[in-house]
Amino acid sequence: MSKPNLDKIYTPKQQDIYRRCVNDDWFMLINHGAKRSGKTVLNNDLFIQELLHVRQIADKFRIDTPQYILAGATLGTIQQNILTELTNKYGIQFTFDKLNNFTLFGVYVIQCGHSTIGHLGKIRGMTAFGAYVNEGSLANPEVFDEIKSRCSGPGARMLTDTNPDNPEHWLLKDYIQNKDSSILSYGFELDDNTFLDERYRRNIKNTTPSGMFYDRNIKGLWVSGEGVVYQDFDKNVHTITRDELKEIKLDRYFAGLDWGYQHFGAIVVFGMDGEDNVYLIEEHAYQHKEIDFWVETARGIKARYGNIHFYCDSARPEYVMRFGKEKFKAINADKSVLSGIEAVATLIKQKRFYVLYDETSRFRDEIYKYAWNDKTGEPIKESDDVMDAIRYGIYTASKLKRLSLEKK
Structure with missing residues:
Protein backbone atom coordinates (compact mmCIF):
# COMPACT_ATOMS: atom_id res chain seq x y z
CA MET A 1 0.00 0.00 0.00
CA PRO A 209 -14.11 17.46 34.00
CA SER A 210 -10.89 18.75 35.49
CA GLY A 211 -8.44 16.50 37.29
CA MET A 212 -8.41 12.74 36.85
CA PHE A 213 -10.99 12.56 34.06
CA TYR A 214 -9.11 15.13 31.96
CA ASP A 215 -5.77 13.42 32.57
CA ARG A 216 -7.17 10.01 31.57
CA ASN A 217 -9.62 10.90 28.81
CA ILE A 218 -7.61 13.65 27.09
CA LYS A 219 -3.97 13.06 28.00
CA GLY A 220 -4.22 9.26 28.25
CA LEU A 221 -2.44 9.10 31.62
CA TRP A 222 -2.71 6.34 34.23
CA VAL A 223 -3.53 8.52 37.23
CA SER A 224 -5.64 8.47 40.37
CA GLY A 225 -7.76 11.38 41.51
CA GLU A 226 -6.39 13.88 43.97
CA GLY A 227 -8.24 16.27 46.23
CA VAL A 228 -11.93 17.10 45.89
CA VAL A 229 -13.90 14.93 43.46
CA TYR A 230 -15.99 17.70 41.88
CA GLN A 231 -13.21 20.21 41.26
CA ASP A 232 -15.30 22.26 38.82
CA PHE A 233 -18.14 22.96 41.25
CA ASP A 234 -18.36 26.71 41.82
CA LYS A 235 -20.84 28.16 44.28
CA ASN A 236 -21.04 31.33 42.17
CA VAL A 237 -21.97 29.37 39.04
CA HIS A 238 -23.85 26.22 40.04
CA THR A 239 -26.33 27.50 42.64
CA ILE A 240 -29.75 29.07 42.29
CA THR A 241 -32.27 30.59 44.65
CA ARG A 242 -35.92 29.62 45.11
CA ASP A 243 -37.01 32.79 43.30
CA GLU A 244 -34.72 32.00 40.35
CA LEU A 245 -36.07 28.46 40.22
CA LYS A 246 -39.64 29.79 39.88
CA GLU A 247 -38.64 31.38 36.57
CA ILE A 248 -37.41 28.07 35.13
CA LYS A 249 -39.79 25.70 33.37
CA LEU A 250 -39.06 22.19 34.61
CA ASP A 251 -40.79 19.46 32.61
CA ARG A 252 -39.25 16.24 34.02
CA TYR A 253 -38.47 15.02 37.51
CA PHE A 254 -36.67 12.02 39.03
CA ALA A 255 -35.02 11.08 42.32
CA GLY A 256 -31.90 9.33 43.60
CA LEU A 257 -31.95 7.35 46.83
CA ASP A 258 -29.17 6.12 49.11
CA TRP A 259 -30.34 4.01 52.05
CA GLY A 260 -28.76 4.62 55.44
CA TYR A 261 -29.18 4.33 59.17
CA GLN A 262 -25.94 4.93 61.12
CA HIS A 263 -24.78 7.03 58.21
CA PHE A 264 -27.18 9.41 56.50
CA GLY A 265 -29.89 8.06 54.24
CA ALA A 266 -30.78 10.45 51.45
CA ILE A 267 -33.41 11.12 48.81
CA VAL A 268 -32.56 13.87 46.34
CA VAL A 269 -35.06 15.18 43.79
CA PHE A 270 -34.05 16.58 40.41
CA GLY A 271 -35.88 18.64 37.84
CA MET A 272 -34.88 19.04 34.21
CA ASP A 273 -35.64 21.81 31.78
CA GLY A 274 -36.06 21.63 28.01
CA GLU A 275 -32.31 21.97 27.45
CA ASP A 276 -31.52 18.99 29.72
CA ASN A 277 -30.09 21.13 32.48
CA VAL A 278 -30.38 19.33 35.83
CA TYR A 279 -31.54 21.05 39.02
CA LEU A 280 -31.21 19.58 42.52
CA ILE A 281 -34.43 20.94 44.02
CA GLU A 282 -35.01 18.83 47.15
CA GLU A 283 -32.81 17.04 49.64
CA HIS A 284 -34.00 14.73 52.42
CA ALA A 285 -31.02 13.47 54.44
CA TYR A 286 -31.38 11.92 57.90
CA GLN A 287 -29.79 9.41 60.24
CA HIS A 288 -31.54 6.66 62.23
CA LYS A 289 -34.70 6.54 60.09
CA GLU A 290 -36.62 3.33 59.32
CA ILE A 291 -38.23 2.40 56.03
CA ASP A 292 -41.62 3.80 57.05
CA PHE A 293 -40.08 7.26 57.27
CA TRP A 294 -38.68 7.01 53.74
CA VAL A 295 -42.02 5.75 52.42
CA GLU A 296 -43.76 8.82 53.87
CA THR A 297 -41.07 11.08 52.43
CA ALA A 298 -41.53 9.49 49.00
CA ARG A 299 -45.31 9.97 49.25
CA GLY A 300 -44.76 13.68 49.73
CA ILE A 301 -42.43 13.81 46.73
CA LYS A 302 -44.96 11.91 44.61
CA ALA A 303 -47.71 14.31 45.65
CA ARG A 304 -45.60 17.30 44.55
CA TYR A 305 -44.08 15.98 41.31
CA GLY A 306 -46.19 13.04 40.19
CA ASN A 307 -45.28 9.37 39.91
CA ILE A 308 -41.58 9.94 39.19
CA HIS A 309 -38.79 7.36 39.10
CA PHE A 310 -36.77 6.67 42.22
CA TYR A 311 -33.31 5.31 41.32
CA CYS A 312 -32.45 3.36 44.44
CA ASP A 313 -29.40 1.97 46.17
CA SER A 314 -29.66 -1.80 45.59
CA ALA A 315 -27.92 -2.60 48.90
CA ARG A 316 -31.29 -2.97 50.63
CA PRO A 317 -33.46 -4.99 48.22
CA GLU A 318 -36.22 -5.34 50.83
CA TYR A 319 -36.53 -1.54 50.91
CA VAL A 320 -36.70 -1.33 47.13
CA MET A 321 -39.41 -4.01 47.18
CA ARG A 322 -41.34 -2.05 49.81
CA PHE A 323 -41.24 1.02 47.58
CA GLY A 324 -42.60 -1.11 44.76
CA LYS A 325 -45.45 -2.37 46.95
CA GLU A 326 -46.25 1.25 47.78
CA LYS A 327 -46.69 1.85 44.00
CA PHE A 328 -43.59 3.99 43.62
CA LYS A 329 -41.52 3.59 40.46
CA ALA A 330 -38.51 2.17 42.29
CA ILE A 331 -35.62 1.00 40.09
CA ASN A 332 -32.25 -0.35 41.15
CA ALA A 333 -29.68 2.29 40.29
CA ASP A 334 -26.57 1.68 38.25
CA LYS A 335 -23.95 2.17 40.96
CA SER A 336 -20.87 2.27 38.70
CA VAL A 337 -18.64 4.61 40.68
CA LEU A 338 -16.32 6.24 38.17
CA SER A 339 -18.82 6.31 35.30
CA GLY A 340 -21.42 7.82 37.62
CA ILE A 341 -19.04 10.45 38.98
CA GLU A 342 -17.96 11.29 35.44
CA ALA A 343 -21.59 11.82 34.42
CA VAL A 344 -22.17 14.25 37.29
CA ALA A 345 -18.80 15.97 36.86
CA THR A 346 -19.46 16.45 33.14
CA LEU A 347 -22.76 18.22 33.87
CA ILE A 348 -20.95 20.45 36.35
CA LYS A 349 -18.15 21.21 33.85
CA GLN A 350 -20.70 22.02 31.15
CA LYS A 351 -22.60 24.33 33.53
CA ARG A 352 -25.70 22.18 33.25
CA PHE A 353 -26.01 21.28 36.96
CA TYR A 354 -27.57 23.63 39.51
CA VAL A 355 -28.55 23.24 43.13
CA LEU A 356 -30.89 25.01 45.56
CA TYR A 357 -27.88 25.60 47.74
CA ASP A 358 -29.60 27.36 50.64
CA GLU A 359 -32.11 24.48 51.02
CA THR A 360 -29.72 21.53 50.77
CA SER A 361 -27.70 21.56 53.97
CA ARG A 362 -26.22 18.08 53.62
CA PHE A 363 -25.10 18.83 50.06
CA ARG A 364 -23.34 21.94 51.37
CA ASP A 365 -21.58 19.82 53.98
CA GLU A 366 -20.45 17.10 51.54
CA ILE A 367 -19.58 18.82 48.26
CA TYR A 368 -16.23 20.20 49.46
CA LYS A 369 -15.35 17.14 51.57
CA TYR A 370 -16.07 14.49 48.93
CA ALA A 371 -12.50 13.58 48.04
CA TRP A 372 -10.45 10.99 46.16
CA ASN A 373 -8.53 8.19 47.80
CA ASP A 374 -5.31 8.44 45.80
CA LYS A 375 -4.42 4.81 46.51
CA THR A 376 -7.66 3.08 45.46
CA GLY A 377 -8.64 5.50 42.69
CA GLU A 378 -12.15 5.83 44.15
CA PRO A 379 -13.70 8.36 46.53
CA ILE A 380 -13.08 8.12 50.27
CA LYS A 381 -16.11 6.57 51.96
CA GLU A 382 -16.88 9.66 54.02
CA SER A 383 -19.20 12.59 53.39
CA ASP A 384 -20.68 10.67 50.49
CA ASP A 385 -24.33 9.95 51.27
CA VAL A 386 -25.99 12.76 49.31
CA MET A 387 -23.17 12.50 46.77
CA ASP A 388 -24.04 8.84 46.22
CA ALA A 389 -27.75 9.60 45.87
CA ILE A 390 -26.93 12.29 43.30
CA ARG A 391 -24.73 9.87 41.36
CA TYR A 392 -27.36 7.11 41.42
CA GLY A 393 -30.05 9.44 40.13
CA ILE A 394 -28.16 11.31 37.44
CA TYR A 395 -26.15 8.43 36.01
CA THR A 396 -29.03 5.94 35.92
CA ALA A 397 -31.43 8.47 34.40
CA SER A 398 -28.91 9.47 31.74
CA LYS A 399 -28.05 5.85 30.96
CA LEU A 400 -31.68 4.81 30.61
CA LYS A 401 -32.33 7.80 28.38
CA ARG A 402 -29.41 6.79 26.14
CA LEU A 403 -30.66 3.22 25.96
CA SER A 404 -34.19 4.33 25.08
CA LEU A 405 -32.88 6.58 22.31
CA GLU A 406 -30.76 3.73 20.92
CA LYS A 407 -33.84 1.50 20.71
CA LYS A 408 -35.80 4.00 18.61
Missing part, protein backbone atom coordinates in the same frame (compact mmCIF):
# COMPACT_ATOMS: atom_id res chain seq x y z
CA SER A 2 1.41 3.38 -0.98
CA LYS A 3 2.24 6.15 1.47
CA PRO A 4 -0.51 8.56 0.25
CA ASN A 5 -3.15 5.88 0.82
CA LEU A 6 -1.85 5.22 4.32
CA ASP A 7 -2.06 8.93 5.08
CA LYS A 8 -5.76 8.82 4.26
CA ILE A 9 -6.39 5.80 6.47
CA TYR A 10 -4.08 6.16 9.47
CA THR A 11 -2.62 8.94 11.59
CA PRO A 12 1.19 9.17 11.72
CA LYS A 13 1.20 7.36 15.07
CA GLN A 14 -1.04 4.56 13.77
CA GLN A 15 1.22 4.15 10.73
CA ASP A 16 4.32 3.75 12.90
CA ILE A 17 2.62 1.05 15.00
CA TYR A 18 1.17 -0.71 11.97
CA ARG A 19 4.55 -0.94 10.23
CA ARG A 20 6.24 -2.29 13.34
CA CYS A 21 3.52 -4.91 13.81
CA VAL A 22 3.83 -6.05 10.20
CA ASN A 23 7.65 -6.10 10.06
CA ASP A 24 8.78 -7.13 13.57
CA ASP A 25 8.36 -10.22 15.70
CA TRP A 26 6.33 -9.66 18.87
CA PHE A 27 3.99 -11.47 21.24
CA MET A 28 1.80 -8.75 22.76
CA LEU A 29 0.73 -5.32 21.49
CA ILE A 30 -0.98 -2.99 23.98
CA ASN A 31 -2.44 0.28 22.71
CA HIS A 32 -3.60 2.35 25.67
CA GLY A 33 -4.67 5.89 26.34
CA ALA A 34 -7.30 8.53 25.77
CA LYS A 35 -10.78 7.98 24.41
CA ARG A 36 -11.26 8.69 20.69
CA SER A 37 -7.50 8.65 20.10
CA GLY A 38 -7.50 5.91 17.44
CA LYS A 39 -6.20 2.91 19.37
CA THR A 40 -9.22 0.61 18.87
CA VAL A 41 -9.60 1.58 15.21
CA LEU A 42 -6.03 0.45 14.62
CA ASN A 43 -6.44 -2.75 16.64
CA ASN A 44 -9.61 -3.63 14.71
CA ASP A 45 -7.65 -3.46 11.44
CA LEU A 46 -4.77 -5.40 12.97
CA PHE A 47 -7.29 -8.03 14.08
CA ILE A 48 -8.17 -8.60 10.41
CA GLN A 49 -4.47 -8.82 9.53
CA GLU A 50 -3.87 -11.26 12.40
CA LEU A 51 -6.60 -13.61 11.18
CA LEU A 52 -5.01 -13.67 7.72
CA HIS A 53 -1.63 -14.29 9.38
CA VAL A 54 -3.12 -17.16 11.42
CA ARG A 55 -4.58 -18.74 8.29
CA GLN A 56 -1.15 -18.70 6.62
CA ILE A 57 0.47 -20.37 9.63
CA ALA A 58 -2.32 -22.95 9.83
CA ASP A 59 -1.86 -23.81 6.16
CA LYS A 60 1.86 -24.27 6.75
CA PHE A 61 1.20 -26.72 9.57
CA ARG A 62 -1.80 -28.31 7.80
CA ILE A 63 -4.28 -27.29 10.50
CA ASP A 64 -7.83 -27.19 9.17
CA THR A 65 -9.49 -25.09 11.87
CA PRO A 66 -7.18 -22.78 13.81
CA GLN A 67 -8.80 -21.09 16.79
CA TYR A 68 -8.56 -17.42 17.83
CA ILE A 69 -9.88 -15.67 20.97
CA LEU A 70 -11.86 -12.43 20.74
CA ALA A 71 -12.43 -11.10 24.26
CA GLY A 72 -14.22 -8.07 25.69
CA ALA A 73 -15.84 -7.03 28.93
CA THR A 74 -19.07 -8.57 27.58
CA LEU A 75 -20.26 -9.99 24.26
CA GLY A 76 -22.19 -6.76 23.85
CA THR A 77 -19.07 -4.61 23.99
CA ILE A 78 -17.34 -6.89 21.47
CA GLN A 79 -20.25 -6.35 19.11
CA GLN A 80 -20.30 -2.59 19.69
CA ASN A 81 -16.57 -1.85 19.69
CA ILE A 82 -15.31 -4.33 17.11
CA LEU A 83 -17.76 -6.31 14.98
CA THR A 84 -20.22 -3.51 14.18
CA GLU A 85 -17.31 -1.19 13.39
CA LEU A 86 -15.83 -3.74 10.98
CA THR A 87 -19.21 -4.30 9.33
CA ASN A 88 -19.68 -0.55 8.85
CA LYS A 89 -16.13 -0.06 7.57
CA TYR A 90 -15.62 -3.12 5.36
CA GLY A 91 -19.08 -4.65 4.94
CA ILE A 92 -18.01 -7.85 6.71
CA GLN A 93 -21.03 -9.93 7.71
CA PHE A 94 -20.55 -12.20 10.71
CA THR A 95 -22.49 -15.47 10.95
CA PHE A 96 -22.63 -16.82 14.50
CA ASP A 97 -23.04 -20.43 15.54
CA LYS A 98 -25.03 -21.60 18.57
CA LEU A 99 -22.04 -20.78 20.81
CA ASN A 100 -21.90 -17.16 19.54
CA ASN A 101 -18.66 -17.88 17.70
CA PHE A 102 -17.93 -17.29 14.00
CA THR A 103 -15.48 -18.24 11.25
CA LEU A 104 -13.66 -15.55 9.28
CA PHE A 105 -10.91 -16.16 6.68
CA GLY A 106 -10.89 -19.81 7.67
CA VAL A 107 -10.18 -19.05 11.35
CA TYR A 108 -12.64 -20.08 14.08
CA VAL A 109 -13.07 -17.06 16.35
CA ILE A 110 -14.25 -17.78 19.88
CA GLN A 111 -15.95 -14.85 21.58
CA CYS A 112 -15.71 -14.59 25.35
CA GLY A 113 -16.16 -12.10 28.13
CA HIS A 114 -13.23 -11.29 30.37
CA SER A 115 -14.57 -9.13 33.19
CA THR A 116 -15.36 -11.90 35.71
CA ILE A 117 -13.72 -15.15 36.74
CA GLY A 118 -16.79 -16.99 35.41
CA HIS A 119 -15.59 -16.31 31.87
CA LEU A 120 -12.68 -18.72 32.27
CA GLY A 121 -14.68 -21.78 31.30
CA LYS A 122 -15.13 -20.92 27.64
CA ILE A 123 -11.40 -20.84 26.85
CA ARG A 124 -9.85 -23.21 29.38
CA GLY A 125 -7.96 -26.06 27.72
CA MET A 126 -8.03 -24.70 24.16
CA THR A 127 -5.09 -23.94 21.90
CA ALA A 128 -5.35 -20.49 20.34
CA PHE A 129 -3.34 -18.98 17.52
CA GLY A 130 -3.85 -15.50 18.92
CA ALA A 131 -6.19 -13.23 20.84
CA TYR A 132 -7.66 -9.75 20.69
CA VAL A 133 -8.53 -8.36 24.13
CA ASN A 134 -10.67 -5.23 23.98
CA GLU A 135 -10.90 -2.94 27.05
CA GLY A 136 -8.04 -4.79 28.72
CA SER A 137 -8.05 -2.83 31.99
CA LEU A 138 -11.56 -4.15 32.70
CA ALA A 139 -10.42 -7.77 32.45
CA ASN A 140 -10.19 -10.04 35.44
CA PRO A 141 -6.42 -10.60 35.77
CA GLU A 142 -6.86 -14.39 36.00
CA VAL A 143 -8.91 -14.43 32.82
CA PHE A 144 -6.35 -12.24 31.05
CA ASP A 145 -3.58 -14.59 32.15
CA GLU A 146 -5.58 -17.60 30.92
CA ILE A 147 -6.10 -15.94 27.53
CA LYS A 148 -2.36 -15.33 27.34
CA SER A 149 -1.65 -18.94 28.30
CA ARG A 150 -4.04 -20.25 25.62
CA CYS A 151 -2.05 -18.41 22.91
CA SER A 152 0.24 -21.39 22.42
CA GLY A 153 -0.26 -22.07 18.72
CA PRO A 154 2.71 -21.45 16.39
CA GLY A 155 3.30 -17.71 15.98
CA ALA A 156 0.42 -16.74 18.29
CA ARG A 157 0.15 -13.05 19.21
CA MET A 158 -2.11 -10.89 21.41
CA LEU A 159 -3.68 -7.54 20.62
CA THR A 160 -4.93 -5.43 23.54
CA ASP A 161 -6.42 -1.97 23.80
CA THR A 162 -7.58 -0.11 26.87
CA ASN A 163 -8.35 3.23 28.44
CA PRO A 164 -6.17 4.20 31.42
CA ASP A 165 -6.96 3.22 35.00
CA ASN A 166 -5.19 3.85 38.31
CA PRO A 167 -1.35 3.80 38.42
CA GLU A 168 -1.30 0.60 40.51
CA HIS A 169 -3.34 -1.38 37.97
CA TRP A 170 -1.95 -4.83 37.14
CA LEU A 171 -2.12 -4.28 33.37
CA LEU A 172 0.09 -1.20 33.66
CA LYS A 173 2.58 -2.63 36.12
CA ASP A 174 2.84 -6.19 34.79
CA TYR A 175 2.64 -5.58 31.04
CA ILE A 176 2.74 -1.97 29.83
CA GLN A 177 5.74 -1.09 31.99
CA ASN A 178 7.35 -4.47 31.27
CA LYS A 179 10.50 -3.86 29.22
CA ASP A 180 10.57 -7.32 27.62
CA SER A 181 11.11 -6.99 23.88
CA SER A 182 8.16 -9.29 23.12
CA ILE A 183 5.73 -6.65 24.44
CA LEU A 184 5.00 -3.56 22.36
CA SER A 185 3.07 -0.81 24.15
CA TYR A 186 2.00 2.60 22.90
CA GLY A 187 0.29 5.41 24.79
CA PHE A 188 -2.26 7.59 22.99
CA GLU A 189 -3.58 11.05 23.77
CA LEU A 190 -6.53 12.76 22.12
CA ASP A 191 -4.35 14.98 19.94
CA ASP A 192 -2.76 11.89 18.36
CA ASN A 193 -5.97 11.46 16.38
CA THR A 194 -5.29 13.99 13.65
CA PHE A 195 -8.49 12.99 11.82
CA LEU A 196 -10.67 14.53 14.54
CA ASP A 197 -12.34 17.80 13.68
CA GLU A 198 -10.65 20.67 15.52
CA ARG A 199 -14.00 21.96 16.79
CA TYR A 200 -14.82 18.53 18.24
CA ARG A 201 -11.41 18.27 19.87
CA ARG A 202 -11.73 21.73 21.42
CA ASN A 203 -15.25 21.05 22.70
CA ILE A 204 -14.25 17.71 24.24
CA LYS A 205 -11.35 19.34 26.06
CA ASN A 206 -13.49 22.22 27.30
CA THR A 207 -16.26 19.97 28.61
CA THR A 208 -14.20 17.16 30.18
